[in-house]
Amino acid sequence: MEEQVETLGKSFVDHYYHLFDADRSSLSSLYQPTSMLTFEGQKFVGAADITAKLRGLPFDQCKHAVSTIDSQAAAATGGIVVFVSGSLHLLGEEHPLRFSQVMFHLLPTIHGTFFVQNDIFRLNYG
Amino acid sequence: MEEQVETLGKSFVDHYYHLFDADRSSLSSLYQPTSMLTFEGQKFVGAADITAKLRGLPFDQCKHAVSTIDSQAAAATGGIVVFVSGSLHLLGEEHPLRFSQVMFHLLPTIHGTFFVQNDIFRLNYG
Numbered sequence A, B: 001m002e003e004q005v006e007t008l009g010k011s012f013v014d015h016y017y018h019l020f021d022a023d024r025s026s027l028s029s030l031y032q033p034t035s036m037l038t039f040e041g042q043k044f045v046g047a048a049d050i051t052a053k054l055r056g057l058p059f060d061q062c063k064h065a066v067s068t069i070d071s072q073a074a075a076a077t078g079g080i081v082v083f084v085s086g087s088l089h090l091l092g093e094e095h096p097l098r099f100s101q102v103m104f105h106l107l108p109t110i111h112g113t114f115f116v117q118n119d120i121f122r123l124n125y126g
Helices: A002-022 A024-030 A047-055 B002-022 B024-030 B047-055
Strands: A031-039 A042-045 A062-074 A079-090 A097-108 A114-123 B031-039 B042-045 B062-074 B079-090 B097-108 B114-123
Touching (some): A002 A024, A002 A062, A002 A079, A002 A097, A024 A031, A024 A047, A031 A047, A031 B062, A042 A047, A062 B031, A079 A114, A079 B097, A097 B079, A114 B079, B002 B024, B002 B079, B002 B097, B024 B031, B031 B047
Antiparallel strands (some): A062 A079, A079 A097, A097 A114, B031 B042, B062 B079, B079 B097, B097 B114
């Protein structure tokens, strides 16, 4: 069970950043109307607003490098909580930004997949 | 509603670190048998094991300084997800450790309070 949670968490994170780095608009498929994103303290609700925020970030091409992934079963939801840390490389910038992409709280869909109910993003300034 | 979530998250974080810095053993009151802690990649389940891990950390006196708190309602659980970042000052050490204390997933108890269902801790090495 715990191994399955780790595997699901890792698969999700790989998929999420693959979409993010290839075409941010396609991330809308991973959010639903109830989804919430807190991005550097700013709140967005629903797939449309969340995707608009992510699409509007002031850079075009980027590449995420994931350092750590921690996943746990979220009792009472059938979901998973995932914490990710890593770095974000922007095209033309020499130094990557370090980030803590907390947390995803994933909930199961009726199709046996997961969507992002809760998403909190913070950069690390160090 | 959203303001209430922020206020609850902040109250919880204040309370948690107050207990942590005053007497780590007393944190057991905030966990239950189903609770999970992932501490730098190592998993612990249940209030007893979690408290043993926290009590056994290789320092006596410490003081947490919180930098950011992000809270969201966790749909389908009546709970709250909270992400905290900050630093940890150890007695006798000049330089604080930077941490990302993700995430708490708090669930309501039958007494109208909250307990920690999910807890993931990572230090930032920068």
